[in-house]
Amino acid sequence: MPYRRTRGIVTDSPSSDPGVEADVIMTAAALGLATSHIKGGVPLRFDMDPRDKDKDWNSFEATVKRLHTAAAGYLGRTSRLPTGTIEAGFAPLHRQGAVIVGVYHMAGQEPPPSVAELVLSPKGEALYEEIRNERLPQYVGRGAYTGFVDNRNTVGDTDPVGPLSTVRFLAPDLDVSHESPMAPQHPRWLPPDQSPRWNPRLRRNTRDSYVPWGLIAGDKATKEPSAGIPNPTNAENEADQVTGLMRSQGMVFEGEPTPSDIVGYTHGMIQAIYKAYHLGPNTTPYEITVGTQTTKLASCLTCSLFMVALGYPPTSIHLGRGESWMPLFEPYSSHARSEQDERAVIRDLNNSWQAKCDEWLALGLEVLDQAATTDDHRPAIAAVRKYLDANTRDKSVPSVLILDAVTIHESETTRIDRTLLSS
Numbered sequence: 062m063p064y065r066r067t068r069g070i071v072t073d074s075p076s077s078d079p080g081v082e083a084d085v086i087m088t089a090a091a092l093g094l095a096t097s098h099i100k101g102g103v104p105l106r107f108d109m110d111p112r113d114k115d116k117d118w119n120s121f122e123a124t125v126k127r128l129h130t131a132a133a134g135y136l137g138r139t140s141r142l143p144t145g146t147i148e149a150g151f152a153p154l155h156r157q158g159a160v161i162v163g164v165y166h167m168a169g170q171e172p173p174p175s176v177a178e179l180v181l182s183p184k185g186e187a188l189y190e191e192i193r194n195e196r197l198p199q200y201v202g203r204g205a206y207t208g209f210v211d212n213r214n215t216v217g218d219t220d221p222v223g224p225l226s227t228v229r230f231l232a233p234d235l236d237v238s239h240e241s242p243m244a245p246q247h248p249r250w251l252p253p254d255q256s257p258r259w260n261p262r263l264r265r266n267t268r269d270s271y272v273p274w275g276l277i278a279g280d281k282a283t284k285e286p287s288a289g290i291p292n293p294t295n296a297e298n299e300a301d302q303v304t305g306l307m308r309s310q311g312m313v314f315e316g317e318p319t320p321s322d323i324v325g326y327t328h329g330m331i332q333a334i335y336k337a338y339h340l341g342p343n344t345t346p347y348e349i350t351v352g353t354q355t356t357k358l359a360s361c362l363t364c365s366l367f368m369v370a371l372g373y374p375p376t377s378i379h380l381g382r383g384e385s386w387m388p389l390f391e392p393y394s395s396h397a398r399s400e401q402d403e404r405a406v407i408r409d410l411n412n413s414w415q416a417k418c419d420e421w422l423a424l425g426l427e428v429l430d431q432a433a434t435t436d437d438h439r440p441a442i443a444a445v446r447k448y449l450d451a452n453t454r455d456k457s458v459p460s461v462l463i464l465d466a467v468t469i470h471e472s473e474t475t476r477i478d479r480t481l482l483s484s
């Protein structure tokens with residue numbers, strides 16, 4: 062059996078609610094990341110889109126305050142006085158060709174004085190211009206960021222890498238994962254056939270055709286195509302319409318999913334980090350905004366966890382959506398240099414990411430345990446803890462729970478608001 066087919070992500074009873082469990086998992090992840098920062102005296106800022114300021118600032122600031130109150134309360138009780146704060150702020154303004162930088166702290170590099178003053182190598186500059194002006198094939202639709210690695214190495218491989226657009230993959234199947242040491246050992250979660258989670262995925266005008274798990278907009282299958290966006294494939298429902306649109310806007314789909322598959326999306330920055338790590342310390346991974354439909358110049362929480370775990374903290378973190386986020390489990394690139402080397406890099410980086418997910422989720426749950434949480438989320442906090450306690454020998458489990466949680470598509474802000482009481 063390649064998947065966990067339980068009613069909840071970590072429980073299997075008639076009252077299991079995977080949505081509530083996903084809320085707890087992702088709130089714990091955000092709290093773990095934030096608490097570990099301020100514990101060490103390093104402030105952490107979560108950013109919103111400055112263009113939403115008038116509409117959303119007050120509620121966003123309140124969400125971040127919930128995180129701060131919970132984390133600071135926990136650190137106060139455990140007699141470690143917080144020396145950093147968790148703050149709300151604004152992401153840098155989005156514009157065509159703006160970048161998110163991952164800076165390799167371990168190599169002693171500092172963030173550039175301003176991300177607006179991009180200083181690239183000559184070859185990097187040329188490639189950046191090609192990407193920014195969309196002269197190379199890449200995804201340019203909703204949420205389009207393109208990964209890019211500038212390379213200042215003077216010996217060996219000195220070429221920059223890009224464009225690295227978000228790619229849709231099938232989650233690795235455990236039946237074959239023994240041949241693929243990078244795949245997580247713990248099975249992924251796929252809702253059972255009778256789960257109500259499948260209801261919005263039943264394609265309009267069909268009796269038994271379901272949109273596979275993980276697909277972006279997959280829960281819009283019962284809806285008519287939206288009049289507000291193009292429908293290049295003449296799809297009969299909004300879920301298939303969005304998939305067709307993403308393909309027409311240049312997203313690469315690796316493999317065609319069936320309802321017994323899970324799909325995930327690997328963002329450009331993540332691909333760029335594997336490449337940067339592979340090429341050595343004189344490289345910088347970037348994510349460049351392309352197209353006109355991307356609104357936030359900030360990294361999603363799931364990317365941020367990966368970036369911080371690997372020592373490339375992002376310029377800015379948002380608390381929006383990381384729908385069906387996934388790292389790489391196999392070498393992927395049209396710039397493959399050495400597949401064997403790439404496998405080793407993926408294995409090492411994924412191991413580091415798994416170890417940090419383990420640390421952050423455990424810490425976040427401890428914080429949650431003592432925090433003012435909503436009554437309807439308390440049983441799920443205990444259930445996630447119990448699940449982790451029962452699986453301590455498998456270090457992939459916390460990271461797998463995060464991957465599972467983000468297959469339930471929701472903004473992290475909403476999940477945090479549903480889990481933590483306002484302070």
Ligand SMILES: [Zn+2]
Pocket residue numbers: 328360361363364365383
């Ligand atoms: Zn991301």
